Amino acid sequence: MSHEDVLNPNQLPHDPEKATLEGKNKFIGFWMFLGGETVLFASLFGTYLALVRSTSGENTPENLFGLELVFIMTMLLLTSSLTSVYAMYHMKNHDFKKMQLWLGITVLLGLGFLGCEIYEFYHYIHEYGFTFRSSAFGSAFYTLVGFHGGHVVFGLSWIVALMIRNQKRGLNLYNAPKFYIASLYWHFIDVVWVFIFTVVYLMGKVG
Amino acid sequence: MSNAIAQQRGLGAMIWDYITTVDHKKIAHLYLVAGGLFFLIGGLEAMIIRIQLMQPESEFISAGLYNEMITMHGTTMIFLAAMPLIFALMNAVVPLQIGARDVAFPFLNSLGFWLFLFGGLLLNVSWFTGGAPDAGWTNYAPLSTTSPGHGVDYYVMGLQISGAGTLIGGINFLVTIINMRAPGMTYMRMPLFTWTSFITSVLILFAFPALTVGLFLMMFDRMFGSAFFDVTAGGNEIIWEHLFWIFGHPEVYILILPLFGAFSDIISTFSKKRLFGYSAMVFATVLIGFLGFMVWAHHMFTVGLGPIANSIFAVSTMAIAVPTGIKIFNWLFTMWGGSIKMTAAMLWTLAFIPSFTIGGMTGVMLASAAADYQYHDTYFVVGHFHYVIVGGVVFGIFAALHYWWPKMFGKVLNEKLGHIAFWPFFVGFHLTFFIQHFLGLMGMPRRYWTYFEGQSLATGNMISTVGAFLMAIGTLVFLYNVVYTAIKEPKASADPWDGRTLEWSIPSSPPFYNFKQTPLVRGLDPLWIEKMEGRKGVTPAEPLGDIHMPNGSVLPFLMSLGLFIAGFGFIYQVDNNLWYIAVAIGMGLTLGSMLTRSLKDDLGYHIHKEDLIEKGDGK
Amino acid sequence: MTERTESTSRYKIDIRKKEYKEEMVHQVTSFTLMILFTFIAFGMVVMEISSYFVKPVLLLLAVIQVVFQLYYFMHMKNKGHAMPAMMMFGGIVIAIVTILTFTSIIWW
Numbered sequence: 001m002s003h004e005d006v007l008n009p010n011q012l013p014h015d016p017e018k019a020t021l022e023g024k025n026k027f028i029g030f031w032m033f034l035g036g037e038t039v040l041f042a043s044l045f046g047t048y049l050a051l052v053r054s055t056s057g058e059n060t061p062e063n064l065f066g067l068e069l070v071f072i073m074t075m076l077l078l079t080s081s082l083t084s085v086y087a088m089y090h091m092k093n094h095d096f097k098k099m100q101l102w103l104g105i106t107v108l109l110g111l112g113f114l115g116c117e118i119y120e121f122y123h124y125i126h127e128y129g130f131t132f133r134s135s136a137f138g139s140a141f142y143t144l145v146g147f148h149g150g151h152v153v154f155g156l157s158w159i160v161a162l163m164i165r166n167q168k169r170g171l172n173l174y175n176a177p178k179f180y181i182a183s184l185y186w187h188f189i190d191v192v193w194v195f196i197f198t199v200v201y202l203m204g205k206v207g
Numbered sequence: 208m209s210n211a212i213a214q215q216r217g218l219g220a221m222i223w224d225y226i227t228t229v230d231h232k233k234i235a236h237l238y239l240v241a242g243g244l245f246f247l248i249g250g251l252e253a254m255i256i257r258i259q260l261m262q263p264e265s266e267f268i269s270a271g272l273y274n275e276m277i278t279m280h281g282t283t284m285i286f287l288a289a290m291p292l293i294f295a296l297m298n299a300v301v302p303l304q305i306g307a308r309d310v311a312f313p314f315l316n317s318l319g320f321w322l323f324l325f326g327g328l329l330l331n332v333s334w335f336t337g338g339a340p341d342a343g344w345t346n347y348a349p350l351s352t353t354s355p356g357h358g359v360d361y362y363v364m365g366l367q368i369s370g371a372g373t374l375i376g377g378i379n380f381l382v383t384i385i386n387m388r389a390p391g392m393t394y395m396r397m398p399l400f401t402w403t404s405f406i407t408s409v410l411i412l413f414a415f416p417a418l419t420v421g422l423f424l425m426m427f428d429r430m431f432g433s434a435f436f437d438v439t440a441g442g443n444e445i446i447w448e449h450l451f452w453i454f455g456h457p458e459v460y461i462l463i464l465p466l467f468g469a470f471s472d473i474i475s476t477f478s479k480k481r482l483f484g485y486s487a488m489v490f491a492t493v494l495i496g497f498l499g500f501m502v503w504a505h506h507m508f509t510v511g512l513g514p515i516a517n518s519i520f521a522v523s524t525m526a527i528a529v530p531t532g533i534k535i536f537n538w539l540f541t542m543w544g545g546s547i548k549m550t551a552a553m554l555w556t557l558a559f560i561p562s563f564t565i566g567g568m569t570g571v572m573l574a575s576a577a578a579d580y581q582y583h584d585t586y587f588v589v590g591h592f593h594y595v596i597v598g599g600v601v602f603g604i605f606a607a608l609h610y611w612w613p614k615m616f617g618k619v620l621n622e623k624l625g626h627i628a629f630w631p632f633f634v635g636f637h638l639t640f641f642i643q644h645f646l647g648l649m650g651m652p653r654r655y656w657t658y659f660e661g662q663s664l665a666t667g668n669m670i671s672t673v674g675a676f677l678m679a680i681g682t683l684v685f686l687y688n689v690v691y692t693a694i695k696e697p698k699a700s701a702d703p704w705d706g707r708t709l710e711w712s713i714p715s716s717p718p719f720y721n722f723k724q725t726p727l728v729r730g731l732d733p734l735w736i737e738k739m740e741g742r743k744g745v746t747p748a749e750p751l752g753d754i755h756m757p758n759g760s761v762l763p764f765l766m767s768l769g770l771f772i773a774g775f776g777f778i779y780q781v782d783n784n785l786w787y788i789a790v791a792i793g794m795g796l797t798l799g800s801m802l803t804r805s806l807k808d809d810l811g812y813h814i815h816k817e818d819l820i821e822k823g824d825g826k
Numbered sequence: 827m828t829e830r831t832e833s834t835s836r837y838k839i840d841i842r843k844k845e846y847k848e849e850m851v852h853q854v855t856s857f858t859l860m861i862l863f864t865f866i867a868f869g870m871v872v873m874e875i876s877s878y879f880v881k882p883v884l885l886l887l888a889v890i891q892v893v894f895q896l897y898y899f900m901h902m903k904n905k906g907h908a909m910p911a912m913m914m915f916g917g918i919v920i921a922i923v924t925i926l927t928f929t930s931i932i933w934w
Contacts, residue, residue: 006810014842018906021386025311029382031910032412035917036374040416042921043453046928047424047435047446054434054441071868078864082857085850085899092846132433136441139433143424158805165806174808187900191892198888202867206877206884385909412913413920445932453924500920504931512931 009170012094017180020173030181034188041147041192045199048144052204054136059128061137061204070201073116074193080109081190084183091179096171099179103163106186110156117149141200148196151189158182227759229313230719234320235299235615241324242291248331249283250682252276257639257675260668263660270656274341275358277654279334281344282362286369287327289462289596292604294319294376297404297465299615301380303710303717304398306389306726311382313757314804319376321767326369329774333361343654345451348436348444352428357778360429364774367422368767370415377411380404389709390748391728395489398708398732399482402489403468406496407461413500414457421450430781445510452503460499463595464492466603467534470556473610474538476704477553478545481732484537491530491537498527508579517576524574531567535560550704551625555606558633559598566594569644584654587647593640605629605685612692613699617716620692628684635677642667642674707732712745720754723819754814762800769796856894863887 006020013019018027052061087102121142124130132142159182166175225233256276259267268276302310310316333339340362342351351359384405388397397405425447427433434440436447475482482488504512504520512520538560547553569591573579582588605628612620646667651658658664702711709726710717712734724747730736737745773793779786867887870880897903902911 007808014839025382025386028385028909029312029378031907032378032381032913034910035913036378036412036416038914038917039413039920039924040420042917042924043417043420043450046925047420047450049925050443050446050928050932051435051441054443056441067868067872071864074864074868075861078857078860081895081899082853085853085857089846089850093843132427132431136434136437136443139427139435139442143427143433161802161805174810178805184900187895190899191895194888194891194895198867198884202871202884203881205871206880409913409916413916417924443932446928449924449927449932453920453927500923504927516931 006173007169009096009172012171012173012176014092016091016094016171016173016176018177020177023173023177023180026177026181030184034184037188041195044144044147045195048140048200051136051140054140056135056137059130059134059138061200062207064124064128064130065201065205067201067205069116069120070197073113073120074197076109076113076116077190077193080106080113081187083109084186088180088183091171091176094171099171100163100167103159103179107156107159107163110152110159110186114149114152114156117145117152145196145200148189148192151185151192155182155186155189158185224759226764227761229309229317229757229759231298231302231310231313231316232615232717232719234316235295237320237324238291238295238298239615241320241327242288242295245283245287245327246292247682249280249288250679252280252283254675254679256280257672259657261672262669263658263662263665265657271338271341273656274343274654275334275339278340278343278346278358278362279331282330282340282366283327284596285344285458285462286366287323287330289600289604290373291320291323293407293462293465293600294323294373296400296469296604296607296611297376297380297407300611300710301401301404302383302387303614303713303721304401304708305384305387305392306709306722306728307383307387308721308725308754309387309757310379311387312379314760314763314809315375315379317760318763318766319372319379321763322372322375322770323369324372325767325771326365326367326372328365329368329771330361330365333358333365336361345455346425346447347451348425348428348447349438351425351447352436359425360778360781363422363426363429364778367419367426368770368774370418370422371770372767373411374415374419377408377415380408381412384408389722389725389728392733393728395486396728396731396733398468399471399485399488399492400465400468403464403466403471403492406492407464410457410461410464410496410499414454414461417450418454421447421454424450426777430777445507448507448510449503452506453500456503456506457499459592459595460495463599463603464495466600466607467492469603469607469610470538470559471534471541472708473552473556473606474541475732476610476706477548477550477556478542479548479705480541480545481707481735482537483540483543484533485731487533488537491533494530495527498523498530502527505574505576505579508576509583521574521576525571528567528571535564550609551620551622551629552606552609554626554629555602555609558629559602559606562598562602562636563595565641566591566598569594582647584652585647586643586651586653589653590640590643590647593643597636597640605632610704611710613703613715614710615716616693617698618692618696619699619703621688621696624684624688624691628681628688630681631677631684632681635674635679635681638674639671639678640674642670646671702734707735709733709745712737720756720814723754724751725749751816751819753816754819755811756814757811758809760804760809762804766797766800769793769798769800772796853898856898860891860894863891 016023018024055061083102083106087099087106090096090098090102130138132138162175162178162182171179225237228234228237255268256273259265259273259276261267298310298316302308330340336357338356338358340346340351340354340358342354342359342362346359346362351362384397384401424433424435428435428437428442434442436442436444438444471482471488502520502524504516505524508517508520569587573582573588573591609620609625612618646664647653649663649667651662651664658668699715701714703715704711709728712726713722726733726745727748729746733745737743770793773790776786776789776791776793780790867884870883896914901907902914
């Protein structure tokens with residue numbers, strides 16, 4: 001396949017994300033990476049679960065966590081997962097404009113999530129004096145949730161960079177795999193969040 | 208004068224070429240040179256350790272420096288010598304064995320190398336900045352979290368960076384083997400070296416994230432005041448041990464498995480026989496990989512995990528002896544009745560089988576949890592793991608280098624010098640490490656700086672040190688052989704060993720596009736099949752056409768350099784906040800390079816059919 | 827001739843679009859269920875039901891949500907996902923073993 005074909009936005013097969021060898025490689029390689037990320041987050045979850053009772057003073061999970069904010073964050077992130085599914089749907093139908101639109105909505109929802117998380121951390125630190133250094137529980141909590149937050153930041157920057165870069169030239173076989181794996185990454189962030197709100201917040205609240 | 212300038216420009220161009228290369232064969236050279244260099248540094252550290260232990264109450268080096276020596280010897284040998292040497296072999300051989308023109312991610316391949324190199328350099332810079340890490344290669348808390356100075360910080364940052372490189376390399380090889388196989392190269396037709404590289408890459412993928420997390424926690428504890436391993440704030444040191452060994456035990460299989468593959472290929476080539484029990488070998492490899500993840504706590508029998516946990520891990524550890532035994536017997540049966548050719552590669556392979564088996568048997572001894580209370584942290588353990596790592600990994604690397612040297616550098620290593628290098632190394636190896644089992648049983652603890660007169664440990668240690676010098680001599684002869692071969696030996700033919708697999712169907716060293724036409728694989732040992740049917744080369748699977756190649760790039764180098772700079776920033780921001788500037792510069796460089804990579808189109812280029820025909824006629 | 831191939835390819839595209847539509851229905855359904863599960867999970871905690879009952883149910887709901895996410899949103903149920911599925915399951919096995927360890931033998 002010549003370079004012109006790869007970059008031509010008017011000739012797209014179905015499944016443009018897996019039409020080229022590079023695309024197939026990226027697809028498989030990124031799934032492998034997610035397999036590794038599973039172990040990474042499992043190690044963080046394990047550490048958190050081992051240290052969740054190592055609290056100091058009043059700052060226990062039961063006292064700290066407020067469910068309202070976590071509920072809003074969960075809804076934001078879950079919905080953003082659906083909107084990125086919509087984006088990929090339009091990619092498969094070769095409708096670039098709609099794909100960009102839905103990705104844009106995904107980014108907005110992600111930013112909303114991030115804002116809530118920053119507010120939450122700020123709240124803990126200033127209202128409760130609950131910091132990264134205050135106890136082993138604090139270290140483990142901020143590391144686990146912070147790693148997830150870091151993934152959100154990276155995912156958002158990635159999607160925004162791709163959207164701006166390809167705004168003018170539209171979808172082609174070269175960038176379709178990039179959009180696709182960025183959306184996979186975004187879904188994976190949601191997978192991790194499902195366990196965070198269950199294991200950290202809800203089970204922490206149950207005690 | 209002008210000649211010198213031209214030569215200089217030639218050298219500069221060559222360095223630039225290697226910095227920007229994405230060709231797997233050149234990256235193999237880079238891995239080999241860097242890994243070889245670190246192997247020599249680690250070997251030097253080993254010699255210093257042996258000299259210190261040669262006599263009782265020796266004061267050759269101070270106790271503090273001794274701690275740094277043992278830490279750096281272990282860390283260097285595992286992470287900076289064995290791993291890259293294995294990656295050198297995988298890079299040089301795997302794409303050729305599966306009939307691919309390149310790896311799946313040439314760019315990431317180069318990134319993996321540079322991350323490893325800069326991580327290794329960062330670790331070794333610590334020698335010059337006030338002391339190397341000194342908490343042992345396992346870096347147990349709280350010894351590591353309370354170690355003064357910045358030594359352990361270098362350990363954390365250096366391993367974090369080079370570990371990221373290894374993970375990237377592992378993913379690259381997984382995808383290469385899954386997606387880039389030539390037509391007809393089904394999974395069950397892949398040469399054993401490719402198979403074992405595949406399983407090793409799976410292990411890398413699942414093991415290294417645990418190390419990543421462990422190192423992050425260690426970094427936060429040492430540099431940012433968190434309390435993961437600080438018992439006074441509710442932390443727990445055992446977390447580090449678990450994370451380290453969840454990574455660390457698969458790591459030893461990551462090291463040995465590819466060389467099991469190399470031995471299989473070498474034995475079948477030089478016995479002129481198809482590998483005995485191919486599918487059993489594949490199955491055993493997969494099983495070792497799986498069990499390798501279920502045994503890590505046998506490093507922690509004396510922690511006090513309780514009898515149930517200890518029993519479970521003891522049984523699973525002993526179970527690994529079964530697939531390993533399958534392999535040993537399959538190698539023996541492959542040789543049985545074959546017409547064996549005693550080349551240097553074969554010599555190392557034959558030496559490996561009994562040496563590794565001894566290491567395996569002491570492994571089963573150690574796996575018995577009750578007995579391990581006696582062996583734990585003695586020289587018995589040191590003897591055991593050197594038998595598997597030197598007797599398995601190092602012998603394997605020497606064998607594989609002799610075997611694939613013509614494919615990597617276009618010349619066959621001098622056979623006579625190869626034999627001369629082998630004997631002192633082999634004898635020295637057994638002299639050094641066999642006696643250490645007995646030293647351990649006599650009660651000599653590992654990692655101790657010295658021992659006293661009258662503890663009956665002096666003779667054994669003296670013997671061990673003499674052996675170490677013999678190993679050093681063997682290594683030096685091998686190095687001499689490399690230089691000698693480069694200068695004196697003639698160019699090798701495409702197939703100097705009468706090989707069986709695809710890499711021997713193309714010239715030594717191969718053109719940068721490897722295969723002019725992708726080969727068609729018609730069975731196990733594809734080249735041998737063609738030879739048996741009287742054909743000269745392998746049947747092509749496609750007509751001659753344009754070949755797509757990736758562009759070189761300097762970005763991997765820059766990304767790694769950025770992390771190297773940021774590493775210093777993280778280490779020293781504890782002393783002075785101004786060091787955050789270094790973090791910002793380094794991370795800026797890395798993230799900027801990543802952004803550039805993401806935004807700039809890199810479509811590669813094509814070699815045209817006409818050029819290929821011209822080159823073909825020239826040969 | 828060209829017209830005919832064009833019309834068949836158009837036909838194929840239509841079929842494909844229909845498939846995508848159907849997939850979309852599945853995805854929206856699974857999204858609705860995920861939202862529902864989230865409500866149940868939060869509701870149970872707010873109502874302070876006995877923790878012996880709540881904890882396993884919470885975990886079960888999380889696992890189901892993740893299965894939806896992986897199989898429907900990330901298309902793991904589709905063709906060509908054998909290798910990704912294998913790698914994810916490999917990762918999940920190691921993950922389970924790790925978490926089991928950290929919740930059982932770490933404080934002994």
